[in-house]
Amino acid sequence: MDTIIQQLFNAAQLGAVYALIALGYSMVYGIIRLINFAHGDIFMLGGFIGLLLTTRFGWMPFYLLLPLAMLLTALVGVTIERVAYRRLRNAQRMSVVITTLGVGIFLENLVRLTVGPETRQIPARLPSAPVVWLQQHLGAFVTWDKLLIILISLALMAILWLVVNRTLIGTAMRAVADNKDAVPLMGVNLNLVIAVTFAIGSALAAAGGIFYGQAYSIDPYMGIDLGWKAFIAAVIGGIGSIEGAVLGSFLLAGVEVITVAYLSSNLKNGIAFGLLILLLLVWPWGIMGKPTLKKV
Amino acid sequence: MSTQPQPEHTAPPPEPGQSKVRFWMVCALILALALPLQLSVDAGLFPDVLNPYYLHLLTIIGMNIILVASLNLLNGYLGEFALGHAGFMAVGAYTAALLATKALPSAAALPPVLGTCIILVVTLGGAMLMAAGVGYLIGLVTFKTVGDYLAIITLGFNMIIVNAIQNMDFVGGPRGFTGIPKNTNFLAVAVCALLTLGLLRNLIQSSFGRVWVSIRENAIAAELMGVSIARAKNWAFTIAAAFAGLAGGLWAQNQQFITPRSFDYIKTTEILVMLYLGGMASLSGSILGVVAYTLLMELLRNLLSTFAPQLAEWRMLISPLILIIIMLTRQTGLLGNREWRWLRPRQGA
Numbered sequence: 001m002d003t004i005i006q007q008l009f010n011a012a013q014l015g016a017v018y019a020l021i022a023l024g025y026s027m028v029y030g031i032i033r034l035i036n037f038a039h040g041d042i043f044m045l046g047g048f049i050g051l052l053l054t055t056r057f058g059w060m061p062f063y064l065l066l067p068l069a070m071l072l073t074a075l076v077g078v079t080i081e082r083v084a085y086r087r088l089r090n091a092q093r094m095s096v097v098i099t100t101l102g103v104g105i106f107l108e109n110l111v112r113l114t115v116g117p118e119t120r121q122i123p124a125r126l127p128s129a130p131v132v133w134l135q136q137h138l139g140a141f142v143t144w145d146k147l148l149i150i151l152i153s154l155a156l157m158a159i160l161w162l163v164v165n166r167t168l169i170g171t172a173m174r175a176v177a178d179n180k181d182a183v184p185l186m187g188v189n190l191n192l193v194i195a196v197t198f199a200i201g202s203a204l205a206a207a208g209g210i211f212y213g214q215a216y217s218i219d220p221y222m223g224i225d226l227g228w229k230a231f232i233a234a235v236i237g238g239i240g241s242i243e244g245a246v247l248g249s250f251l252l253a254g255v256e257v258i259t260v261a262y263l264s265s266n267l268k269n270g271i272a273f274g275l276l277i278l279l280l281l282v283w284p285w286g287i288m289g290k291p292t293l294k295k296v
Numbered sequence: 297m298s299t300q301p302q303p304e305h306t307a308p309p310p311e312p313g314q315s316k317v318r319f320w321m322v323c324a325l326i327l328a329l330a331l332p333l334q335l336s337v338d339a340g341l342f343p344d345v346l347n348p349y350y351l352h353l354l355t356i357i358g359m360n361i362i363l364v365a366s367l368n369l370l371n372g373y374l375g376e377f378a379l380g381h382a383g384f385m386a387v388g389a390y391t392a393a394l395l396a397t398k399a400l401p402s403a404a405a406l407p408p409v410l411g412t413c414i415i416l417v418v419t420l421g422g423a424m425l426m427a428a429g430v431g432y433l434i435g436l437v438t439f440k441t442v443g444d445y446l447a448i449i450t451l452g453f454n455m456i457i458v459n460a461i462q463n464m465d466f467v468g469g470p471r472g473f474t475g476i477p478k479n480t481n482f483l484a485v486a487v488c489a490l491l492t493l494g495l496l497r498n499l500i501q502s503s504f505g506r507v508w509v510s511i512r513e514n515a516i517a518a519e520l521m522g523v524s525i526a527r528a529k530n531w532a533f534t535i536a537a538a539f540a541g542l543a544g545g546l547w548a549q550n551q552q553f554i555t556p557r558s559f560d561y562i563k564t565t566e567i568l569v570m571l572y573l574g575g576m577a578s579l580s581g582s583i584l585g586v587v588a589y590t591l592l593m594e595l596l597r598n599l600l601s602t603f604a605p606q607l608a609e610w611r612m613l614i615s616p617l618i619l620i621i622i623m624l625t626r627q628t629g630l631l632g633n634r635e636w637r638w639l640r641p642r643q644g645a
Contacts, residue, residue: 035444084620094377095623101565102619109612224561270459273452280445281437
């Protein structure tokens, strides 16, 4: 029983990180129908910005460090969108996808060359003592940092939900997702809406990167692996849907934790990608997505 | 019918005069240069001028031409966005490596030149067949999707292939496959690359290949004309996979050491960079893209290691930057949709 609860917390922690990345994929896809292959590397960059801040500004408490890293990564995300993606918005769709691939590899190599290829750990800024209440009542050994990562992630997702569903900019985002051509005619600044979407997605990914660096470790190539997992999660949940991305992330993390615990850790990636392909073939619009009809 | 004046809109674009140079002449010239080059480098003649490094560079160019030209079939002529080419290369490389080390006798036990030829034909044939088989099976499921989803699925299969090889202990797993005999030389690569180019050129100009272009231009119209889209796409995928397998087989027997890691996403992207640099739907572009990219990277390596050794690794940033700049400024690449005259078929023949 206690190991099951512990595994449940492991899955929730991994799922929270996946969800923070998957939301960026899903939002960008929902708004401009672009698969941003560089998003996994934005997540990686967020982790490294967090590492830089913790090592250079050691006095900074976590509640300042996290928003600052999120802000810096959001700036990077918006800059990339401005420089590399915006002028391709009306070009052939695949041109932008190829550009995102290029941007991703550029970021990987840039971090590798400036910071180094080694695997690093962000110095712990969250308390790592076990949660006494859980240990006494359920017999499960769960540390405070794990619990805090899950809770802060859920809080960020709740804030995102409020922004998208209860604010003016959120309404504009949903309108752009619905019809990109009609919305500018209504006087909405399309460039601003898309820039805000990239900013929010990048900021969430940065939070994911810092949490991942606290819980596990970071290296310049982690964006490929984790980014793809998060992307799979977004597809499982139905790409373009915020609730779907969160749901899919926790589901995928659950499957992975079960695979590692009861089968083999070597099969982890194979099963995740097998699941993706199976899903795309039989259920391409995912749990929460809307089926789209091909127009003739 | 040919004497009747054609209506304006169905007439082919006017040809600016046929070139005297034909494809077979270029092939003959390249082979005539390659044979003495290979022989004199093997014999160690003129070590200052005929550095083995240059021959190695030419070998790499030849293998990359096979890879890029076959991917052009999918991404250029068929107009899909396939992202898993390195996976088929891996299948070919491991098949050839297994055949060369486990199934066949070593080249030393056979007559000198003929033996190597037989080994190459068997290993490369096996590599192509295996890659084509895997490509066919993957194509069956892949082409139920189009666009973004096709890109994701092909990339997913690339990762699954790499992951599967990592879990196979009899080919070395994640540690890689060592001790492959060196059967590939520049001459073999040159012959294979020319054969690939000739075959692809004829295929693309045949009615069979025109079907792919018609699917790219308008899939629904093509379907109404009686084209079986699924079958035509799967043929293209299988053929492209076979040639990727050929390049993999050559690669394995040239490098003598392969790891699953060398066939992942990064390799696929490198092939894509060369393809888009050269241009879509153009075999000439594929050749030019590979040559330009390979020479640029080697030039940068040499320049940086001579003048600024501490910056030598920074050339890793150049290749993604090239990709981004091409996409932002010239999406058709250097030679998109254009062909050198000697690669065009003869008019009216």
